[in-house]
Amino acid sequence: MPEAIFNLDAEVRTDLGKGASRRLRHADKVPAILYGADKEPVALTLAHNKVFQAQEFEAFYSHVLTLNIGGEKVEALVKDMQRHPYKPKIMHLDFLRVDATHTVTTNVPLHFINEEKAPSIKTQGGHAEHHIADIEISCLPANLPEFIEVDLMDVELGQTLHLSDLKLPEGVSSVELAKGEGHDVAVVTVKAAKGGAAEDAEEETTEE
Structure with missing residues (x-):
C-alpha cells in the first residue's frame, strides 16, 4: 500500500x-x-x-x-x-x-475471514449473513487498527457472532459495548440454506 x-x-x-x-x-x-x-x-x-x-x-x-x-x-x-x-x-x-495523547472514536471495517473454509459453510450448506460491515471503536491513535478480523472458521450452523465475540486488538474498545449489554449487536450469522437438511429437521421438530 x-x-x-x-x-x-x-x-x-x-x-x-x-x-x-x-x-x-x-x-x-x-x-x-x-x-x-x-x-x-x-x-x-x-x-x-x-x-x-x-x-x-x-x-x-x-x-x-x-x-x-x-x-x-x-x-x-x-x-x-x-x-x-x-x-x-x-x-x-x-x-x-488527532492528538497522540487523546483517544479517538471512529469506525473501522470488518474483514470476514475463513468464510469459504468454515465447515458450516463449506460442507454443511450454510451461508454467512453479515449484519454489519464496520464497528465504532475507541483507542489512542497509535493503536488504531485498519480493520477488525471476524473469523468464521469455528462458527456453527445457526450460530450468531456478536460484538462481544470479536477479538479486538490491545488498547481498542467497542463504543457500543461500553453502553451496556443491550448493545451487544449481532455481527454475522451462519444460516442454513433454504430447503436444506438442517432447516427441514427444524421444521419437523416444530410440527411435532
Missing part, C-alpha cells in the same frame, strides 16, 4: 460559501474542513485527483493521515466524505485533528 496515500497537501482557504465551493470543484479542488483538538476549525482545499486516488484504499477511512498545510504537518482522520450522487466526484471532506 503506497505510504503516499496517507500524506495529502492542503491549502487554507478564505473564500467561503457555496459559490466559492462550486468554483473550487470546477478547478478540480475539494473543499474541506479540519476541526477538533480544541482548536478553531480551518477551511481547506485539496487536489481532487490526489484525494480520489487515496479514497480508493480502504485504509484511507480508518488510518491516521498527514495533512501538509503550508509547511505544517497535521495528523487527522477522515470523519465524513460527501460524494456526487452519480459522478465519480468528491464534493466535501471533514477531517478530525
